[in-house]
Amino acid sequence: MLRNCTEPESPQVTVVVEGRAVAAGADESVASVLMRVFGVEYRSSAIDGSARAPYCMIGACFECLAQVDGIPNRQGCLVTVREGMTIARQNGRVGIE
Numbered sequence: 001m002l003r004n005c006t007e008p009e010s011p012q013v014t015v016v017v018e019g020r021a022v023a024a025g026a027d028e029s030v031a032s033v034l035m036r037v038f039g040v041e042y043r044s045s046a047i048d049g050s051a052r053a054p055y056c057m058i059g060a061c062f063e064c065l066a067q068v069d070g071i072p073n074r075q076g077c078l079v080t081v082r083e084g085m086t087i088a089r090q091n092g093r094v095g096i097e
């Protein structure tokens, strides 16, 4: 049976992506959720604002940066979702306050 690739496999958790409740697989990465919600090029470069997309999915390229629970510059491919996690795209340069 074909599975709808926009829906995660069970078991599921609910994360909050830029204020919107989104179902995610319990073992899904933040990068995977962001690609599913916004498309592959979900962030932009801190250098020139060009569209960027996760590349390696193993923690080597840093092309998957995202804000997780308010903390910027997290490697989305290395962070597994959990119930209630807040996730946001990271566009351009983001400072640490």
Ligand code: FES
Pocket: 031, 054, 055, 056, 057, 058, 059, 060, 061, 062, 063, 064, 065, 075, 076, 077, 078
């Ligand atoms: S996709 Fe390469 S570090 Fe995350």
